[in-house]
Amino acid sequence: xxxxxxxxxxxxxxxxxxxxxxxxxxxxxxxxxxxxxxxxxxxxxxxxxxxxxxxxxxxxxxxxxxxxxxxxxxxxxxxxxxxxxxxxxxxxxxxxxxxxxxxxxxxxxxxxxxxxxxxxxxxxxxxxxxxxxxxxxxxxxxxxxxxxxxxxxxxxxxxxxxxxxxxxxxxxxxxxxxxxxxxxxxxxxxxxxxxxxxxxxxxxxxxxxxxxxxxxxxxxxxxxxxxxxxxxxxxxxxxxxxxxxxxxxxxxxxxxxxxxxxxxxxxxxxxxxxxxxxxxxxxxxxxxxxxxxxxxxxxxxxxxxxxxxxxxxxxxxxxxxxxxxxxxxxxxxxxxxxxxxxxxxxxxxxxxxxxxxxxxxxxx
Numbered sequence: 001x002x003x004x005x006x007x008x009x010x011x012x013x014x015x016x017x018x019x020x021x022x023x024x025x026x027x028x029x030x031x032x033x034x035x036x037x038x039x040x041x042x043x044x045x046x047x048x049x050x051x052x053x054x055x056x057x058x059x060x061x062x063x064x065x066x067x068x069x070x071x072x073x074x075x076x077x078x079x080x081x082x083x084x085x086x087x088x089x090x091x092x093x094x095x096x097x098x099x100x101x102x103x104x105x106x107x108x109x110x111x112x113x114x115x116x117x118x119x120x121x122x123x124x125x126x127x128x129x130x131x132x133x134x135x136x137x138x139x140x141x142x143x144x145x146x147x148x149x150x151x152x153x154x155x156x157x158x159x160x161x162x163x164x165x166x167x168x169x170x171x172x173x174x175x176x177x178x179x180x181x182x183x184x185x186x187x188x189x190x191x192x193x194x195x196x197x198x199x200x201x202x203x204x205x206x207x208x209x210x211x212x213x214x215x216x217x218x219x220x221x222x223x224x225x226x227x228x229x230x231x232x233x234x235x236x237x238x239x240x241x242x243x244x245x246x247x248x249x250x251x252x253x254x255x256x257x258x259x260x261x262x263x264x265x266x267x268x269x270x271x272x273x274x275x276x277x278x279x280x281x282x283x284x285x286x287x288x289x290x291x292x293x294x295x296x297x298x299x300x301x302x303x304x305x306x307x308x309x310x311x312x313x314x315x316x317x318x319x320x321x322x323x324x325x326x327x328x329x330x331x332x333x334x335x336x337x338x339x340x341x342x343x344x345x346x347x348x349x350x351x352x353x354x355x356x357x358x359x360x361x362x363x364x
Contacts, residue, residue, distance in 0.1 A: 004026075005023055005026060005027055005028040006026055006027045006028070006056070006145075007027065007028050008027065008029065008053050008055040008056065008148065008207070009055065009148050009204050009205070009207040009208060010053045010055065010148070010207055010208060010211050011028070013208060013211055013212075014030040014033075014053065014221075017030075017033045017034065017221055018033055018034025018035065019031070019032070019033050019034070019223065020032050020033075020034075020223070022224070024056050024120060024224060025056055025119060025120030025121035025122075026056075026120060026121055027055075027056035027120055029053065029056050029223075029224055030053065030221075030223040030224065031223045031224055031225045032223040032225045032226065033221055033222075033223055036220070036221075036222075036223075038223070038225040038226050038229060038317075039317050041220065041221075041222040041223060041225070041226035042222075042226040042229050042230060042317045042318075043317065044154065044220040044222060044226075045153050045154045045193055045195055045222060045226065045230055046154070046155075046195065046230075046317075046318060046359075046361070047154070047155070048154050048155065048156045048220070049152060049153065049154035049155070049156040049157045049160055049218070049219050049220065050152075050153055050154055050219060050220045050221070050222035050226070051150055051151065051152050051153075051211070051214050051215070051219040051220070051221055051222065052150070052151040052153070052222050052223075052224065052226075052227050053148070053149075053150060053211070053221075054149045054150070054151050054199075054224075054227075055147075055148040055149050055150075055204075055207065056120040057117050057118070057119065057120055057149050058104075058116070058117060058118040058119060058120055058122070058123025058126070058127075058142075058144050059115070059116070059117055059123075059142075059143040059144055059146060059147045059149075059201070060115075060116040060118065060123065060126065060127050060130075060140065060141060060142050060143055060144070061113070061114070061115050061116070061140075061141045061143055062113070062114045062116065062130060062134075062138065062139070062140050062141075063112060063113045063114075063138070063139055063141070064112060064137045064138035064139055065112055065137055065138070066111070066112070066135075066137075066138065067111070067112050067113055067114050067138055068108060068110070068111045068112070068113075068114055069111070070133075070134060070135065070138050071106065071114045071116075071130070072259075072262070072265075073262075073264045073265060074092070074129075074130060074133060074265060074266055075090040075091065075092055075104075075106065075265060075266070076090050076091040076092075076093060076249065076257055076258040076259060076265050076266075076267070076271075077089065077090035077091070077106075077257050077258065077259055078259030078261075078262050079106065079108060079114075080259075080262075081259075082108055082173075083108065084108055084109060084110050084111075085108070085109075085170075085174055085175060085176065086108055086171075086173060086174045086175070087105050087106060087107050087108070087173045087174065087175055087188055087190060088105070088106045088108070088173065089103065089104075089105055089106075089173075089257050090103070090104060090105075090106050090257055091103050091104075091243070091249050091254065091257055091258070092104065092118070092122075092126050092129065092266065093248070093249065093265070093266045093267030093271070094245060094266065094267060095266040095267050095270075096267075096270070097245065097248075097267070097270060098248045098249075098250075098267040098270035098271045098274060099244065099245035099246055099247065099248055099267075100239065100243040100244060100245065100247060100248065100249060100252070101122060101125060101126060101129065101245065102118045102119050102122035102125070102126050102239055103118075103119070103237065103239055103243055103254075103257075104116055104117055104118040104119070104126065105117040105188075105190065107175060107186070107188065115201075117149065117201075119239050121239075121240075122239065123142065123144050124142065127140055127141075127142045129266075145204060146203070146204055147201050147202065147203060147204060148201075148202045148203075148204055148206075148207035148210075149199055149200065149201055149202070150199070150200045150202060150207070150210060150211060150214065151191055151192065151193075151197060151198075151199045151200075151227075152197055152198050152199075152200065152214060152219055153191045153192075153193040153195045153196070153197035153198075153230075154193075154195050154196070154197065154362070155195060155196060155362040157195070157196050157197050157198060157219075158196055160214075160217050160218060160219055161187070161198050163217060164180055164213055164214070164217055165178070165179075165180065166178045166180055166187050166198075166200075167187055168187075168189075168198070170187075170189050171189065172189050172190070172363075173188075173189065173190055174188070174189055175187060175188035175189070180200075180209075180210055180213055181206070181209040181210055181212070181213045182206070182209065183202055183203060183206030183209055183210050184203070184206075185200050185201060185202045185203070185206070185210065186200070186201040187199075187200055188200075188201065192227060192230070192231050192236060193227070193230040193231065193234070193361075194230065194231075194233065194234035194236075194357060194359070194361035194362075194363065195230075195361050195362045195363060196362050196363055228312075228314065229314050229315075229316070229317055232312050232313075232314050232316075232323060232325065232358075233316050233318055233319075233323065233357060233358045233359045234356060234357045234358075234359070234361070235285055235325060235355075235356020235357050235358065237252055237254065237283075237325075238312060241296055241311045241312050241325075242283055242311045242312065242325055247327070248267075248270075248271060248274060248279070249271065250271055250274045250275050250279045251274075251279045251280075251281050251282060251283065251327065252283045253282060253283045255275065258271065260272070260275075278330060279330060280329065280330060280331070281308060281327045281328060281329050281330060282327070282328060282330050283311070283325060283326070283327055283328075284325070284326055284327075284328050284334070284336075284353050284354075284355075285323070285324070285325060285326075285353070285354045285355060285356040285358060286300070286310070286323065286324040286325070286326050286340065286342065286351040286352070286353060286354070287319075287321060287322075287323050287351060287352050287354050287358060288321055288322035288323070288324075288342070288349055288350070288351045289339070289349075289350045289351060289352060290349045290350055291322075291349070292322050292342075292344045292347070292349040293313065293314065293315045293322045293344070294310050294313030294314075294322050294323070294324040294342050294344055294349075294351075295310065295312075295313045295314075296310055296311055296312050296313060297309055297310065297311075298310045298313065298324070298342050298343055298344060299342070299343040300326050300328060300340050300341070300342055300343075300351075301340060301341045301342075301343065301348065302328075302332055302334055302338070302339075302340045302341070303332075305332070307328050307329045307332055307334065307340065308326050308327050308328035308329055309326060309327065310324040310325065310326045310342060311324075311325045311326060311327055312324060312325045313325070313342075316358055316359070318358075318359045319358060319359060322344075322349075322351075323358050324342065324351070325356070326342075328340075328353075334353055335353065336353050336354060336355050337352065337353060337354075338352070338353045339351070339352055339353075340352075340353060
């Protein structure tokens with residue numbers, strides 16, 4: 001592992017648990033733990049509760065008079081739909097191309113203060129673009145290494161989190177402040193697994209105490225390998241795969257995260273035009289009917305013709321079949337239920353086009 005990679009404040013805890021590490025967005029993070037592995041950790045989240053260290057995710061703050069209005073004029077979703085104490089999934093798009101610079105969560109603290117959680121590798125670029133556009137009186141601060149983020153996910157998560165004295169009754173995509181093991185933290189009712197869950201935003205120096213309390217309460221540590229299989233089963237996009245500067249939200253079928261009626265946001269003109277004209281390709285779910293495990297960047301064929309490629313692929317531990325997300329050309333008129341073929345290492349395997357999520361969960 002490169003010495004240039006950043007490390008979570010929980011790195012020693014992961015090492016003690018026998019974690020296998022991998023690079024994620026410039027950070028050395030746990031992929032899976034000894035005695036568990038991706039399949040067991042995946043099952044823990046679907047059946048009970050698991051905790052992920054996602055402290056590699058970015059953190060940034062926009063503050064000053066009119067900060068929320070400024071962010072709303074930059075990012076795609078409409079902050080006017082929510083109020084203080086609520087969070088929102090949104091996209092930072094390139095104004096010229098409409099491509100996605102990053103997808104992120106916005107915590108609306110007040111009209112003059114907004115907290116952002118972008119992806120690890122894109123934090124500096126999101127901060128740079130916002131800072132460059134910010135008017136006088138509004139500051140954009142990179143707080144990437146000031147906060148840790150712990151995601152507690154699974155059907156047992158509410159009972160465990162409540163047992164630690166933390167709030168659990170707030171609505172989906174809302175947050176509140178609380179205290180655990182002497183640490184003041186934010187509890188947000190959200191997650192990336194499709195299960196009931198909470199993301200705890202904890203001061204960097206308090207992360208170990210909060211992690212220890214969660215593990216002692218019976219939450220299983222889970223690595224980012226299981227996080228990826230869980231999100232793929234839900235059809236959730238990952239930046240760099242389903243979203244990128246070359247893939248717009250219209251193509252990724254993420255238009256629900258765009259405030260189309262807003263007068264301004266980065267990329268608006270391009271995206272409105274693309275939506276009206278219909279995109280040339282669209283993100284679809286594929287479920288293999290035969291044996292095989294698809295991965296990203298595998299070619300997809302329909303009627304013998306190349307119609308696109310996979311963006312993500314894995315073995316679904318829940319369904320026990322191979323599943324994939326793929327960008328497919330819209331011109332052939334491929335519909336849900338149609339059959340296509342994925343070229344899996346030189347062998348074409350039949351797959352059915354489906355609408356994600358691929359599985360039912362505790363919140364679906």
